[in-house]
Amino acid sequence: MAIQGKIQPGLLGRINEWRVLRTIQRHGALSRAELARATAITAPTASKAVEALIRDGWLVEVDDPDVRRGRPAKKLRLPAEEAQVLGVVVDWPECRLVVGGLDGNLRSEVRFETPKTYPELLATARHWAQTQLARPGVRTHGLCVALPGLIDYTEQRCLLSPNVHITDGQTPSKDLHAALGIECVIIHEGHALCLAERHARSAQGLDDFAVLDLSTGVGLPVVVRGQHFTGHRGLAGELGHITVNPTGRRCGCGNLGCLETEISDPALLQALGASTLEEAVARYNAGETDAIDARLDYLAIGIAAAIHLFNPPTLFLNSRLLSGCPTLLAKLQKQLKVRTLRPALDDCEILLAQGDKSQGVIAGIIEHLTSARLPTSLQELHRLDPELAS
Template sequence: MSPLIQPQLLRRMNVRRLLEHLQKSGPSTRADLTRRTGSSGPTVSKAIAALLESGLVEEGESHAVALGRPGTVLRLARNAAQVIGVVIDARQCQVVAAGLDGVNHDEAMETFATPRTYSLLIDQLAHAVNRLMRRSARTLSIGISAPGLINRREQKCTFSPNFHVTDGHSPTRDLFERVGVECVLYQETQALCLSERMFGGPESLDDFVVLEISTGLGLGVYSSGRLLEGHSGLAGELGHVTVVPDGRICGCGNRGCLETVATDSSFAQLISEQTGRAVDIKEAVHLIRSGQLESERQLRTTIESLAIAMAAAINIFNPAHLFVHGRLFDAQDGLFELTCELTRRRALAPSLADCHIRRSRFSKAQGATAAAIHALFASFGPTFGE
């Protein structure tokens, strides 16, 4: 054995491998885990014993097998342990508790309008987290999803074009000081990437892109099984590419950024101008779906610009999957399919041929809980492929 590989590290890596298999495959017997991981029976048994003792894994009902005694089913903790996901957004914040399997507890959720000052933001987040920590489950990790440029090395919000309240602050440090549980901060689109990879089922996603279009326009990328973060975690700001040189002023201070013409918020702005009053995306969708408003021109303008962003993501990163996260498509039946057709006209044919375009399957709250679970699992050390 290489002197650089210590037995303790190998044990921790085996534990992480089992956690990730339980996350991907769901409840399993020891025999299942031995077969899937390729580890020996004793290795799996020792790792499972450590996980049961720590409370990260629970035993469920026995599982019938063809030969021999029924095998006891093991699953990630749902009752004795929990993680908490924190979503910081420009309009609304959300705090939710979930089991280590990522299933959010519906009864354990706090939602409130986003405060206008950073101190009030941390106050309300801390109060909400503390309330959820009073549940019987032990809180092991907190994941924070936030918009804008996130310096992952410093765990700091460096600059948020659409929510300057967090600029220069570290919610991880400040929330930890209030609640005493380790926190991790991810840019919201990167957190959505973690949820797609972690909760997407047995399908292995190694090369995919998430395009988040709710308030701003963010891009998250998994390439060869690794999250693309850049030098300081700032990668993915496709939304601040200029597409209309004399266009609207963006929150970043520039004019005509892609996110000013290709997002839920930019579409809501067009509807606000049409109606003569402030309208958010939820109301805009309702007005169109209920037949109270005809907005074909506004819809077409927005999806034409969005198709540029989608084609750019396909051309640059050559993903196997492109997931789009936003509410715009709810405004009209077939709108997503039309946007995909417009994207096909702009994307390079060879790159497009290998890419499946889909709507995102998970929420920002699930992205935040995925970040918390990912950080918890990573605390055991690298995977065998890292």
């Protein structure tokens, strides 16, 4: 896709800043000369972009520890301690408050019981964020809120959250922006998990993959050609609300027998009668397997549906129960051969997820702030053609 017409110097400068930042995010610390070569930008132009990013707190220049003789060499890297981003993971039965560096690494995480009302949730997040903003010598660049349910990205609004109804109709990113005065954005928890897999390197370089999230409800975020598949209004991926047992348990959405009432981690805990995941894993591995194995076919049906609908080359399973029970995973793989068309199954690598929502919410705000350095018109073009701004 070509861009016609003359690009104004100010816009070109923003594009160069984006290219420099993206290059260091992908390759790690680089010297100015290495950066100019990697971006194919002239050295003076690259240095101008570097100075702007240093001024904005996105890069720091430090001595290269590998050079021991002669004039000390300098490397440009993302700030680890000098700057921070914040994340709020809204979930059930507990939420998380996360601090991360611009390098994407987590610094701290606080967990608390999910409040009974939205004002309580907002107050808790606001108070915590204000303490982070008050840290001396540390610049806070933004905050991301990860939510389950149906998210309208245009309005930054949660339309419906079957597992966390206190957020129905609410706009937490807008509300926190008004209270804190920093950039705030909302992200679907499934999209956050996709970003987490890339940060964990398990999905690095993959343009097409899916994550079956079983941790609270059941969601199926999908990445196609490097972009989140969102559907018409951003509401795609709610695999957990397909009815599989019409006379089954009532779901948080109001329906009976949704897939997530049968195969989510909380549903399997309830079937076993365990109070914690740790207890469930211990009991299953000790041989108490009947209650969960009885639901195994539902899980195979859910995975088969994901494979048949999207034909992903890689499918990540986000489930602490599956991660802790190797024999359960082996039984599942056997059942998948019954429920899935063989060519589609043979073409899909099924792996346990390595990332989590805390990593994803930090990656979400970094991705948003990085993209925001591009002119708005190029953000849209880049969404349609990822190679355009590479």
